Amino acid sequence: MKFRSQITKRVSVLLCVMALAAGAGSAAAAATDRTTQSAESKYAAQAKAAGLSSRQAAQLQDRVDAKLADIKVPAEQVGYNEIRAKDGSAIVTVSVPGVADTSCTYEWLCLWTGPNWTGSKVSFTKCQDYDLNDYSFNNDTLTSYKNNQTTGTVARFYNWEGRKVYKFGSTAYHTEDSLANTPWDNMIDIVDVC
Template sequence: MALHKLTASLFAVMALIAAAVIGLTGTASAATADNGHQSFAAQAKQAGLTSTEAKQLQSKVDGYLATQGGKQVAANKIELAGKGEIVVSLPGERYARDLTSAAGTRAACPYENFCMWTGTGFTGTQYNLWQCQTYALSNWNGPGSWSNNQTPGTRARFLDRYRNTIYTTPGAYANNGNYNWAPVWYVVPC
């Protein structure tokens, strides 16, 4: 069971106990406990996803939460504790898009970020990293892409399983639309 599901289950149980103590109905408390997932489902529906696609998206988000940690803050976005974010591509779409923006437009690589995509040509799920630290990659195997949009001259390093540098990017701004992530186990964006 994913950590956030376990946490949500524990929260729901605590809400039901609190409801019994203060005399509220269990149904109202359970709805309050699950409000975050309800708003994510509503956001997915507003983005044009069917209920099946919304479940596929949530399953994908749950997978990233299990391997990368963080907190789900939107139907397709995970915040990595103040050090970056993951924007998950929607089912059937090539590009990740920001559902928290008014227009729900394609997610850009923000200035002062090192961004990585699971697909070539800046497609697929997008990681925006802004903190200078070592990030472990999980299940990144094969072709993808990256964009170094940090302050001018800043270089990112890609490390192998033994944390040896195997590639250093050119100084910002630079990008590569077709990069093989297979040998990369860690990324240090600065």
């Protein structure tokens, strides 16, 4: 009888521990859900402040989510239409209908998918080679750029042709160009920022 009592107590303790663990897991999941909802509502508020309707904000968030899923480097959403590489070296800005973002921060190289600094944008600041496919600039989509780095800094643009092939360079300060109607439009795969 005493043996059964000890087994019953041990089973009861084990069940209590399992229930507590399940509760802790549920609490962690609930906290994660609240954090996600908080971020989503913050981005929805930013989109609304930019003049987007709820429907447009939801569609934009879907595009941001798709781009974030396509980016091959560790990255996170930091604004209603902005994704930043976790090391801070790159920012991807998803285009917003009716809102042109032609800006390029000083000491950055900025690239756009559309002519005349339109469409989605990716901006780089560290001196290294970047494969544009890693930042969801797939299928040779570069069409315009601004080299807003320090004076004399040269950015180099390459196409992948079984190997990295140099196509042209851009010397800062504030060199900009639209590649539309040039041989390099929708060709560049890799940039060496400086």
